[in-house]
Amino acid sequence: AQSVAQPEDQVNVAEGNPLTVKCTYSVSGNPYLFWYVQYPNRGLQFLLKYITGDNLVKGSYGFEAEFNKSQTSFHLKKPSALVSDSALYFCAVRDIAGFKTIFGAGTRLFVKA
Amino acid sequence: DADVTQTPRNRITKTGKRIMLECSQTKGHDRMYWYRQDPGLGLRLIYYSFDVKDINKGEISDGYSVSRQAQAKFSLSLESAIPNQTALYFCATSDSDRVDGYTFGSGTRLTVV
Numbered sequence: 001a002q003s004v005a006q007p008e009d010q011v012n013v014a015e016g017n018p019l020t021v022k023c024t025y026s027v028s029g030n031p032y033l034f035w036y037v038q039y040p041n042r043g044l045q046f047l048l049k050y051i052t053g054d055n056l057v058k059g060s061y062g063f064e065a066e067f068n069k070s071q072t073s074f075h076l077k078k079p080s081a082l083v084s085d086s087a088l089y090f091c092a093v094r095d096i097a098g099f100k101t102i103f104g105a106g107t108r109l110f111v112k113a
Numbered sequence: 114d115a116d117v118t119q120t121p122r123n124r125i126t127k128t129g130k131r132i133m134l135e136c137s138q139t140k141g142h143d144r145m146y147w148y149r150q151d152p153g154l155g156l157r158l159i160y161y162s163f164d165v166k167d168i169n170k171g172e173i174s175d176g177y178s179v180s181r182q183a184q185a186k187f188s189l190s191l192e193s194a195i196p197n198q199t200a201l202y203f204c205a206t207s208d209s210d211r212v213d214g215y216t217f218g219s220g221t222r223l224t225v226v
Contacts, residue, residue, distance in 0.1 A: 034214050043203055046214025090155060100171070101215065105155040
């Protein structure tokens with residue numbers, strides 16, 4: 001069965017510092033992996049995806065994510081955090097058949113000025 | 114106008130009442146989903162539909178029912194609401210021809226008292 005783990009409930013980082021939000025997954029076969037962001041009182045917004053190819057994928061708002069097959073991880077990164085990046089971040093995995101997507105529990109990111 | 118519109122945005126209802134949450138989309142996507150968000154639990158899939166004649170249960174379908182009235186409309190019903198159905202409900206859509214992130218509505222905050 002598919003599963004997604006986000007080991008940190010909250011990540012705190014100072015503005016201008018690099019940030020990492022961690023995600024590990026379990027799925028049969030090759031995964032499709034996604035990151036979403038949720039701002040207060042809003043729905044989830046798609047940030048980026050990994051399907052195949054380069055292990056480093058780039059997405060919206062300067063975010064990128066690194067796929068590591070041996071560690072079954074897909075960590076979200078940004079070189080320089082902004083206060084406006086403060087939000088709830090969800091990692092998600094979809095199986096190759098594409099029937100449904102499983103979401104992690106979410107990680108709240110606080111960026112302090 | 115939003116690509117995925119959910120109504121109502123907020124609703125307070127009493128235990129035992131029937132309530133319907135509605136979702137409509139202008140994306141032209143064939144697949145639609147209902148998720149429930151609870152703090153610390155992430156998003157859990159309630160029902161999903163791959164076309165008008167295809168309805169499938171998700172991981173937490175008990176106490177819920179759905180109707181896909183048209184490709185663009187997918188409604189979620191709580192036949193007899195109970196307090197532990199208090200949550201934030203999201204509708205999402207996707208295109209079966211593409212591996213893209215889902216498009217989410219802004220959510221319905223439901224409180225059952």
